[in-house]
Amino acid sequence: MGHKVNPYGFRLGVIYPWKSNWFADRDYSDQLHEDIWIRKHIRSRLSRAGISSIDIERKGDQIWIYIRTARPGIVIGRKGAEVDKIRKDVERVTKKRVDVKVEDMNSAASETRPETDATLLAQGVAEQLAGRVSFRRAMRRAVQTAMRSGALGVRVQCGGRLGGAEMSRREWYREGRVPLHTLRAKIDFGTAEGKTTFGIIGVKVWVYHGDEIPQAEQETERLRARALAQVSSGGASTGALITDEREAAEVAEPEAPAAAAEAEVDAEAAQAEAPTRDSAEGGTAEAGGPAGDSSAQEAAPSTPAAADEEPAGPASEAVADDAAKEQA
Numbered sequence: 245m246g247h248k249v250n251p252y253g254f255r256l257g258v259i260y261p262w263k264s265n266w267f268a269d270r271d272y273s274d275q276l277h278e279d280i281w282i283r284k285h286i287r288s289r290l291s292r293a294g295i296s297s298i299d300i301e302r303k304g305d306q307i308w309i310y311i312r313t314a315r316p317g318i319v320i321g322r323k324g325a326e327v328d329k330i331r332k333d334v335e336r337v338t339k340k341r342v343d344v345k346v347e348d349m350n351s352a353a354s355e356t357r358p359e360t361d362a363t364l365l366a367q368g369v370a371e372q373l374a375g376r377v378s379f380r381r382a383m384r385r386a387v388q389t390a391m392r393s394g395a396l397g398v399r400v401q402c403g404g405r406l407g408g409a410e411m412s413r414r415e416w417y418r419e420g421r422v423p424l425h426t427l428r429a430k431i432d433f434g435t436a437e438g439k440t441t442f443g444i445i446g447v448k449v450w451v452y453h454g455d456e457i458p459q460a461e462q463e464t465e466r467l468r469a470r471a472l473a474q475v476s477s478g479g480a481s482t483g484a485l486i487t488d489e490r491e492a493a494e495v496a497e498p499e500a501p502a503a504a505a506e507a508e509v510d511a512e513a514a515q516a517e518a519p520t521r522d523s524a525e526g527g528t529a530e531a532g533g534p535a536g537d538s539s540a541q542e543a544a545p546s547t548p549a550a551a552d553e554e555p556a557g558p559a560s561e562a563v564a565d566d567a568a569k570e571q572a
Contacts, residue, residue: 255431298312299312359390361432366447399416402415402445423452432450
C-alpha cells in the first residue's frame with residue numbers, strides 16, 4: 245500500500261531504452277558512480293539551461309555524453325567555452341577521453357517538445373514556487389501548457405509546506421488520462437525541488453504521450469498477419485504458426501461459405517444451360533425434317549390421305565387378281 249514505482253524504471257526494457265549504455269565486469273560500481281557524478285555535476289553547473297536528460301555511452305576508454313536541452317546556447321556557451329569546461333572536468337575525474345554532444349529539443353527531429361517534457365515542466369513549477377508564485381497557479385499553468393501542446397494527459401503534484409503552512413501536505417492537479425499501470429503507455433516522469441524561505445517543496449510531473457507497441461510485439465503481430473493472409477488465400481503458411489484453435493476456426497470458416505457459394509453458382513449456370521440446350525436440339529430436329537433422307541421421306545407418310553390409303557392396300561390387290569382371272 246502506498247508504494248510508488250518510477251514510471252521510467254517500470255517500463256525499462258519494454259518501451260524505454262537505458263540511459264547509460266556500456267558493459268563492465270569488475271569495475272561496474274566505479275563506472276556507475278562516475279555516471280552519477282557526471283549527471284549531478286552537469287545539472288548543478290547548468291541549472292538554468294533547461295536540461296531534460298543526459299545519456300552516457302562508453303566504449304573502451306572513450307565516453308560520449310549526450311545532453312538534451314531546450315536552451316542549447318547556454319550549454320554550448322560563447323564559442324563552445326562552456327562545453328569545453330564540462331569536457332575537461334569529466335576527463336579529469338574519469339581519466340578517459342570525453343566527447344560532449346548537445347541536442348536541441350526545439351528542432352523538428354526532436355521526439356518531445358519542451359512544453360510537454362515532464363522534467364522541464366517540473367523545473368518551471370519549482371522556479372515559480374521559489375519566486376513566491378502561488379502553487380495552485382503554477383500547477384494549473386503547467387497543466388494547461390502541456391495540454392495545449394499536444395499531451396494526452398498531465399498530472400502535477402506538489403508536496404511540502406504549501407503556502408507557508410506549518411504542517412506539510414500534498415496537492416495535485418490532473419487533466420486527461422495518465423495510465424500508470426499500462427506498460428505500453430509512454431509516461432514521461434520528472435521531478436524538481438523548489439527552495440523557498442519556509443523549506444523545500446517537491447514537484448512531480450507525469451505526462452502521457454500515447455501508447456507505443458513494443459518491438460517484440462510488433463514483430464509477432466507482423467508474422468501473425470502474414471500467416472493469416474497466406475492461410476486465407478489457400479497457400480502454405482511460412483510465417484508464424486496459428487496455435488489457437490478458435491483463430492484457426494475463424495480462418496477456416498470464411499473458406500466454407502465461399503466454396504458453397506461457388507457450388508451454387510455452378511448449379512445455377514448448369515440449370516440455365518439445360519433449357520437452352522433442349523431448345524437448340526429441338527430446333528435442329530425441326531429444321532432437319534424436310535431436308536432429311538429420301539428413304540425416311542418415303543417411309544413416313546407425307547399427308548393424312550396417304551396414311552389413310554395404306555390399310556386399303558391388300559383389298560385393292562385382291563380385286564386386281566379377280567379381274568385377271570375373269571379375263572383369263
